[in-house]
Amino acid sequence: MDVASLLARRRMTRSFDGTPVEVPWLVRVCEAALLAPTAGHSAGVALGVVGHDRVGEYLEVATDAAWRERSTRYEGWARAGGLVLVSTRVSAYLERYGEPDKVASGLAERDAWPVPYWHGDAAMATMALLLLVEEAGLAAGLWGAFRNVEAVRRWAGLGEDELFATVFVGRPDGRDRPSASLARPVPSRAERVRRVP
Numbered sequence: 001m002d003v004a005s006l007l008a009r010r011r012m013t014r015s016f017d018g019t020p021v022e023v024p025w026l027v028r029v030c031e032a033a034l035l036a037p038t039a040g041h042s043a044g045v046a047l048g049v050v051g052h053d054r055v056g057e058y059l060e061v062a063t064d065a066a067w068r069e070r071s072t073r074y075e076g077w078a079r080a081g082g083l084v085l086v087s088t089r090v091s092a093y094l095e096r097y098g099e100p101d102k103v104a105s106g107l108a109e110r111d112a113w114p115v116p117y118w119h120g121d122a123a124m125a126t127m128a129l130l131l132l133v134e135e136a137g138l139a140a141g142l143w144g145a146f147r148n149v150e151a152v153r154r155w156a157g158l159g160e161d162e163l164f165a166t167v168f169v170g171r172p173d174g175r176d177r178p179s180a181s182l183a184r185p186v187p188s189r190a191e192r193v194r195r196v197p
């Protein structure tokens with residue numbers, strides 16, 4: 001399937017059927033996703049693979065009992081076939097942009113970055129992963145990193161790396177309810193493509 005078709009078909013999935021994904025396959029897909037661009041070839045993004053057998057453990061760490069109790073989506077997420085933790089190491093970018101060919105950028109200090117490339121790189125690898133999962137006939141759903149982030153970082157042994165996102169992967173079970181976010185009125189894609197005056 002061509003890239004345009006994959007982009008059109010991909011939608012976030014939040015309810016899976018419990019079929020485990022094969023971990024060696026997911027490892028291969030993650031390695032392919034890391035062909036995504038990386039600023040200055042800093043290569044600060046890492047992908048942590050978690051098999052189906054540990055999805056429940058991840059959810060225990062990443063959420064709290066009250067959330068699991070009230071969330072109508074918890075069971076669907078828990079049936080993911082596996083997941084990938086996308087993390088990124090800020091120091092890789094600071095060191096790279098402090099090297100002789102980059103130091104004139106002034107980006108060797110964290111506060112100097114108007115746009116943090118470590119997040120840009122993480123997003124690029126994440127998008128590549130989403131498309132590769134789609135190409136394989138599976139589906140994915142993404143959590144941003146805002147809840148229990150430190151606990152997840154410790155659980156996953158991320159060291160100094162920032163957690164960027166969690167990508168749940170698996171077979172959709174068809175019981176997904178579209179996100180309320182999709183009902184929001186937003187500018188169309190055509191409106192967001194502008195000719196620069």
Ligand SMILES: Cc1cc2nc3c(=O)[nH]c(=O)nc-3n(C[C@H](O)[C@H](O)[C@H](O)COP(=O)(O)O)c2cc1C
Nearest residue numbers: 010011012013014141142143144145165179181182
């Ligand atoms: C950075 C980022 C963070 C997101 N965080 C969450 C999240 O925490 N939970 C969730 O259910 N979806 C999350 N999403 C998915 C968006 O809600 C989804 O992409 C959006 O509603 C558009 O739907 P689509 O991707 O199916 O087109 C996130 C997406 C991005 C790009």
